[in-house]
Amino acid sequence: MKTQGPKSLLALIETCASLNQLKQIHAKTIISGLSYNHFILTQIANSFLFPQSLNYATRILVRTQEPSIFIYNSMIKAYSQSETPFVALSMYNNMRVRENAVGDQFTYPFVLKACASELAVEKGREVHGVVVRIGFDSDRFLCSSLLNFYAVCGKIESARRVFDEFKAKDVVFWNAMIMGYARNGMALEACEVFREIVKVGEVAPNEGAVLALISACTVSKNLKLGREIHGYVRKEVTFGLSVKLGAAMVDLYAKCGCLDYAKRVFEGMPEKNSVVWNSLISGYSLNGFSREAIGLFRDMCFWDVKPDRYTISGLLSACAQTGAINLGNWVRKFAEKNGLWDEFIGTSLVDLYAKCGSIEAAREVFDQMDKKTVATWNTILSGYASNGQAGSAIELFDEMRKSGAIPDSITFLSILHACAHAGLVEKGKQYFDSMVKNDKITPKVEHYGCMVDLLGRAGLLKEARELIERMDIEPNVIVWGSLFNACSIHGDIEVGEWAADHIFNLEAMDGGSYVLLANMYAAAGRFDRVKAVRQAMVDASFCKLPGCSMIEIGDVVHEFLVADKTHPKSEEIYSVLDELSDKLKTATGSMRLPALAGEHLESS
Template sequence: MGFTIPISPAKTITTATTITQFPENPKTLILEHCKTVEDLKQVHAHLIKTRLLYSPAVAHNLLESAAILLPEPMDYAVSIFHALNTPSSPAYNIMIRGFTLKRSPQEALHLFDKMLENCVRPDGFTFPCVLKACSRLRALEEGKQIHCQIVKSGFVSDGCVDNSLIHFYANCGEVGVARHVFDGMPQRGVVTWNSMVSGYAKSGCWEEVVELFHSMLEMDVGFDEVTLISVLAACGRLAELELGEWIGKHIEANGLEGNTTLMTSLVDMYAKCGCVDTARRLFDQMARRDVVAWSAMISGYSQASRCKEALLLFHEMQKANVEPNEVTMVSALSSCAVLGALETGKWVHSYIKKNLKLTATLGTALVVFYAKCGSIDSAIEVFERMPQKNVLSWTVLIQGLASNGQGKKTLKLFKLMLKRNIEPNDVTFIGVLCACSHAGLVDEGRHFFVSMSRDFGIEPRIEHYGCMVDMLGRAGLIEEAYQFIKNMPVKPNAIIWRTMLASCRVHKNVEIGEKSLKHLVKLEPTHSGDYILLSNIYASVGRWEDALRVRSEMKERGIKKTPGCSLIELAGIIHEFFAKDNVHPQSEEIYTATENMMKQIKLAGYVPNTADARLEAEEDDKEASVSHHSEKLAIAFGLIRTPPGTTIRISKNLRICTDCHNAAKIISKVFKREIIIRDRNRFHHFKEGSCSCNEYW
């Protein structure tokens, strides 16, 4: 009997293929010609009419097409399955596989239970299918029960079943059990080794991945591209550059550059190992670059603190019409946060709203970005709109509020966090203690320092001790801070002593400042900032000879001062300024604007603090020296390049000096602008002649 199967979309007039004789085994016909449910229904009708459907082989072909090959839901496949008189294990296997494939693993397990109830004996194909469903659900207990059935059924030495067990246990976090299964296998091919390597990789057991790969090499098991992808991931996490380079040479020698996934893994490995330029060279050579490749390279630049290059590549990705994913956006936001690139970050946020789901990871990255750009209200707004929040989400907002000088709001948020039964971690307490430090809440800080170990079982780390030293030092309790360091149960590091030295600079304590530098010279003898701090302490009390002596010691030891650098973003472009810098294309215009700005604020009461000038500057040049600090140049540029009333946002790599702080306050009043400066330590929000720090910085 002849019948037709349309081979083009409905409602399109075209020639249909007429089959004059139905083949004895219709598998090829069903699998190759049935592209839609309508096609399949015609075949189904013919099979019922000719009673061929009673042949198990034919019925299974039809079922496989409906359950697995066609993208439609499982409804039609279920109707075929229920019409079978006595479904055998292959029929159950197809359905279990189909449910798992189409994101219904719970239905797959339910059908497996029915299979056992109906006394249909599972075979070697059943267990891998149902274990995959357990893996998707992370159903550990159910998987263990199935493991028992595998042992009872005698399939324990079946390679395919054992591989599925390894994958299941590893995916459920039981990598030790997966290894036990692996070690008990009498024969292990490359697929089995790959299952174990992949299991370790998914569990983040990177050292075990490398160790297992070395075993593969020693035992001459052989490996394939799947193996290398997992091993390269481990090399990146462990900074195992030597092994990663060996794999890179193997890829080149064997002509495997065409494997996009493998090459992306190689790019990611080099980037994570700090070889960003090598990663970029390989990235540029790739014939095809998907979103994962672009994200790996952008992330590499971001992690290497080469944030301008990360954003430039992000813009190239947009031009190449490659749709970014969550990983891309997190890296882009991280780079925007470091550079203070508010406008670019806002565009990223807009894209996320339109195209991506606001996950906890993306939401947290946005909170960090806005907080580091000084837009703390926007950070709070994102946080409040996040559908899911974790301890990291709460912690980054606490840190953001603290660094923006909102100490009381920080402590209020921390109390709300505890009320919501979110358990704080050690990083949360760093944020809380920083808030106490920046807001001068000494008694509260002492309370939280004791509370973290007493009430939450969190032993203080060196960072927590550093927060306490900073808090006491900022409050002028220099002697207490010094004794606190001496009584610490852990050895103070350079950051602790540098914090102490910075407090001595603020409060002009020469004696403890000198002691602090002695400790610092032993720990980090070439850090220029330490010598500058002591030199500034001497200068602040009029000991100019000692100040010059310290600077001379720096020169003798070949230690160069880190130049102050300020960044401002305008129209999506990052502009960079250094003190006395004339590299900028509009340099002449900027210096003219700076001079005019300084004249206007002098009329409003500004008096230059020449103590912040370069020590080597002549007396009559000291005023010009302080007027050309990098943040003043950046502010002047912002004034002439943005409309009146626009907020000016500056990022600086060093601590803002006293003169620039005083100048920024008066500039904000004279020019009626809000100026936000993020220095190395915190944010300063200047508005109408005052600063958010309340002179406590």
């Protein structure tokens, strides 16, 4: 490059077409002894400020005398939208201290965005104070940024205060408040704002706000509010039922168990992408309709909609719930053939094999996985626990520690479950104490339930009762049920009655608990109490829910209920059962159990 004068270098800076060109020009200015950092930075800010150039721009900024507010704003904005938003806060602090600059109305929205990303509540409050002092608290964009910051950080009362104090609300402001409530799981409050905005009529919710509302209803399982939002979408909104909204509505209805509604929305959509198909497939899986999920998957392939990892995970989940291991193997082959494989699919496959009792196959998949999430470790640990292999679960837990993976509350739930099934009382106590003291995990009601089960199975009913009485949280029906079951096994009527009273108070329609209580009295020979329990069941119209079993033959899952005669081969099945029953009586002799037969209770 020939020698360039100052004016020609400036012209080159203003007209350069790429970052590499700009770097060459920058090098020439340094060789020429010219300080054009300010111009270089301005050109980067105008045309080349993207993640790859941030470090380069930052190095120049450090060497630039009195950079303009425009340059600071550009850098703060870029970093607030990057993977390192804390650098934006550092830039802001540097601007305030080094340059003694206040910033303008374009500075603070992105500072607040960085505070929200970092959950820097105190820094955000400090920025709020600055905004008020310099008189920018009437700027709509800045105040909506404040509202969003507080909502993201979970300070919803502060967000509402900003909302109420700002008078000139536009659609962005209203939507920000709706999304703030929705993000914090406050579906009712979000819908109140939604109703208010509809009543005012000056502005209308946008698609983002409606999606947030539907999401809040889905999380809270609030079907009534969800239907209200659906009705509004069908009648009022100008953007119609888009693919995103359709997928959200299908997901809402499916997770609330209303599969007919979910399918109706699905079939009414003119355009369906993989997200929409996945929502319905997942819905069928969650509700135990694996056959329908598989059928929907085949329809998906027929219509040339490309499955993704979420599709495969949903299908494997459906197979795991129904024990359809052959179908699961077919799904696995499909995924491998089409290059659909990651740690999420691997985890789902481990879950499938573990729930189907093929724990060796589950471990084989686990060992072959290059990348394992905490969920992957939890799944195989839970598999070992459910399959009665406490020793393997404990060994694997130690291996998890050594690998650097950090156990979470679900990890400890699995290991406590394993200890309970194996009767490892002292080991279980050690894990529970370690979870609280070393891992700083606050026990949830499920952990207490496992500990009560562990102590109860070992006959330590007094210790189990004392643990319940020391709980910091209210025991639920699972905790009381664990104690009650243990009392039934060990014949402790006093503690059993105490547990039963709490169960009936929490879950009045639990007929199964009445059956256990009656069985416990029968085993103790207290038939007067048996009669009283049976009469209470008759008076309240209680009945024990029939048991259900499923078995996979070929690629078909067969489901059976107690006294079920709907199966096309029921006569053959009952004939074989009668033959087996006769052989069993011959081999062992007729035995009468000291408990009430389920069918006697059901017929009462």
